[in-house]
Amino acid sequence: MSETLFDLSFDGTLAADADPAVVRQHLAALFKLDAAGVAILFSGQPVVVKRAVDGATAARFEQAFHQAGAVLLLTPTPTEPAPVAPAPLPPAATAVADNPRFIAAPDVLEVLPQDGFIEQEPVVKMPALDTSYLSLVTAADWSLADCQLAVAPAPVADFSHLSLAAIDPISTRKDNEL
Secondary structure, eight states, rough: OOOOOEEEEEEBOTTTTTTTHHHHHHHHHHHTOHHHHHHHHHHSSSSSEEEEEEEHHHHHHHHHHHHHHHOOOOEOSSOOOOOOOOOOOOOHHHHHHHTTTTTOOOOOSSSSOSSSSOOOOOOOOOEEEEEOOOOOOOOOSSOGGGGGGOOOOOOOOOOOOOOOOOOGGGGGGGGGOO
16 A cells, blocks of 8 residues: 655744744745745745655654744645646736736745755856876875975074173172172
């Protein structure tokens, strides 16, 4: 017998005692969303957060939404998924003219991918480095002592220009007169 899978969605419903601004901040931090992503979550339309997850994952998400002050909807997935035809979208000019708060977004928001990270890995542009002067030790008889830099000896101070002379006794000095 296979385990029941759930689709997780959020339609903007908050807990009875939840502050909407605080819930928005918590969900933005939880899913690392920007203002546009949070606006999509609170658009009033159901937004799919995750599809076809097991009961344990669904419980973790439900607990996270509950702690944030939001209500997550759990819907059992059908055993045989029906093919979904994309709904026809109105032209962008008409949609924007009808609704000034229109946000061009996909019908389904996948907040957390099933596998992988939420954020894309940043592309790092490294400059070309000249490593032609580097070499590897190929012999088997090397040690870490071979990697130490040679320390130059400290220069010896030259005192040849100095001389020692006897000091007058204290009793004969004039500056000691009382």
